[in-house]
Amino acid sequence: MSRRYSALALFRNSLTGNRDWDPVWRSPEPKPRYDVVIIGGGGHGLATAYHLARDFGVPRVAVLEKGWIGGGNTGRNTTIVRSDYYYPASTAFFDRSVTLYERLSRELNFNIMFSQRGMLTVAHSRAELDWQRRLVNAAQLAGVDLETVTAAEARRLCPILNDSSGMRHPIVGGMLQRRAGTVRHDAVVWGYARAADRLGVDIVQNCEVTGIDRDAVSGAVTSVRTSRGVIGCGKVGVAVAGHSSVLADMAGFRLPLRSFSLQAFVSEPLKPVLDIVVSSAVLGVYASQSDKGGLVVGGNADPYASYAQRGNMPAAEAVAAGLVELIPAFSRVRLLRQWAGIVDYAHDSSPILGLSPVPNLYLNCGWGGGGFKAIPAGGETFAHTIATGEPHPLIRAFSLDRFRSLALVDEAAAAGIEH
Ligand SMILES: Cc1cc2nc3c(=O)[nH]c(=O)nc-3n(C[C@H](O)[C@H](O)[C@H](O)COP(=O)(O)OP(=O)(O)OC[C@H]3O[C@@H](n4cnc5c(N)ncnc54)[C@H](O)[C@@H]3O)c2cc1C
Numbered sequence: 183m184s185r186r187y188s189a190l191a192l193f194r195n196s197l198t199g200n201r202d203w204d205p206v207w208r209s210p211e212p213k214p215r216y217d218v219v220i221i222g223g224g225g226h227g228l229a230t231a232y233h234l235a236r237d238f239g240v241p242r243v244a245v246l247e248k249g250w251i252g253g254g255n256t257g258r259n260t261t262i263v264r265s266d267y268y269y270p271a272s273t274a275f276f277d278r279s280v281t282l283y284e285r286l287s288r289e290l291n292f293n294i295m296f297s298q299r300g301m302l303t304v305a306h307s308r309a310e311l312d313w314q315r316r317l318v319n320a321a322q323l324a325g326v327d328l329e330t331v332t333a334a335e336a337r338r339l340c341p342i343l344n345d346s347s348g349m350r351h352p353i354v355g356g357m358l359q360r361r362a363g364t365v366r367h368d369a370v371v372w373g374y375a376r377a378a379d380r381l382g383v384d385i386v387q388n389c390e391v392t393g394i395d396r397d398a399v400s401g402a403v404t405s406v407r408t409s410r411g412v413i414g415c416g417k418v419g420v421a422v423a424g425h426s427s428v429l430a431d432m433a434g435f436r437l438p439l440r441s442f443s444l445q446a447f448v449s450e451p452l453k454p455v456l457d458i459v460v461s462s463a464v465l466g467v468y469a470s471q472s473d474k475g476g477l478v479v480g481g482n483a484d485p486y487a488s489y490a491q492r493g494n495m496p497a498a499e500a501v502a503a504g505l506v507e508l509i510p511a512f513s514r515v516r517l518l519r520q521w522a523g524i525v526d527y528a529h530d531s532s533p534i535l536g537l538s539p540v541p542n543l544y545l546n547c548g549w550g551g552g553g554f555k556a557i558p559a560g561g562e563t564f565a566h567t568i569a570t571g572e573p574h575p576l577i578r579a580f581s582l583d584r585f586r587s588l589a590l591v592d593e594a595a596a597a598g599i600e601h
Pocket of ligand 1: 221222223224225226227246247248249250251252253254255256257258259260261262263389390391392421422423424425444445446480521522523524525546549550551552553554555556
């Protein structure tokens with residue numbers, strides 16, 4: 183069992199050249215059988231495994247990851263955490279996640295560097311302002327700290343915003359969530375992995391699931407075939423983001439999801455210049471400044487479905503043009519890196535969480551470009567659903583069944599842009 187991180191441990195290890203730290207998690211060989219197998223070692227898979235072991239005492243849990251943990255979207259995202267959604271089901275779920283993030287460093291004894299610097303979403307027209315007011319009203323009714331701001335207040339919050347009268351889309355106001363901010367993505371992965379490992383969860387990396395076996399009579403999942411052999415299992419949780427349709431195909435059903443490439447960019451390091459997250463749906467861009475000084479910039483997903491996890495010039499050009507229109511002072515900043523992740527979207531831009539058509543197989547997918555903020559609540563509610571076989575009350579609205587009943591939770595307009 184690994185020891186707690188503390189100032190004393192830091193001091194003690196500094197005396198021995200930092201050679202005596204425990205491994206943060208083990209690298210076990212996969213066992214022949216587990217009570218629950220989680221496919222996907224991203225934030226959602228690891229958080230789910232942690233809650234299964236901690237809250238429900240499930241003794242034998244494994245997380246199977248085809249590459250390295252956090253190598254998917256959780257390690258590729260722009261780290262924005264917020265809860266400014268429109269529908270009550272969404273605000274309740276995402277605000278629970280922000281609340282869990284607020285206490286996560288302490289809970290995991292791992293600094294996730296949650297910086298609640300606030301997020302400003304600017305509006306560029308009367309129509310957009312009207313929509314933002316509706317969103318703010320809905321959020322406030324749900325107890326979320328969202329507020330409208332005037333154009334002057336927006337400029338006070340972010341003085342480097344474009345204030346030229348010749349701006350093609352002038353800034354006429356905006357909305358602000360003060361509790362929103364950024365979280366260090368790798369720390370979320372490592373913190374959950376360490377905590378789950380301490381509770382006995384086997385985290386098996388370089389273990390790709392290539393098939394799902396089902397009982398001929400009941401149809402229930404019996405085992406998963408992997409690049410490291412067949413592993414028997416009582417229940418399976420699928421948390422593979424952009425590859426959810428591939429796993430559903432292995433289990434013999436289809437999901438109402440499409441996968442797209444979503445890119446992000448980081449600039450050369452700058453002196454501190456941007457102390458808030460700023461976003462514009464009209465200009466298709468959002469940005470924050472990392473602790474290392476780089477601007478972390480994102481935009482919209484590619485407009486065509488694809489599993490190609492790489493950058494391309496049209497996206498770079500669109501995002502750079504939007505950023506320079508929003509903050510002209512960045513016109514001579516050089517972008518250093520560009521990368522992509524594969525994100526999966528349902529038609530209503532809300533996640534799919536809960537039961538699947540296959541007995542004992544559960545779904546955590548459809549996060550699109552916005553599931554990083556959902557990791558703590560996703561893990562908590564998905565673990566409940568797997569352990570009890572019943573959807574957690576917070577995620578009932580996000581069931582796969584909604585595509586039959588058409589009780590959709592259409593958050594496309596609230597999200598506006600991916601983050
Ligand atoms: C560029 C970009 C920017 C984003 N910005 C934000 C943001 O600012 N805020 C926000 O909230 N969200 C953001 N997101 C979305 C967010 O990153 C994801 O929704 C979230 O990380 C999903 O977590 P996950 O654990 O479900 O998936 P992942 O972290 O992708 O983990 C899934 C894992 O499953 C593994 N896997 C796949 N197939 C198999 C298999 N057959 N066998 C075993 N393992 C398999 C993958 O290797 C991967 O590691 C962004 C995404 C991208 C790409």
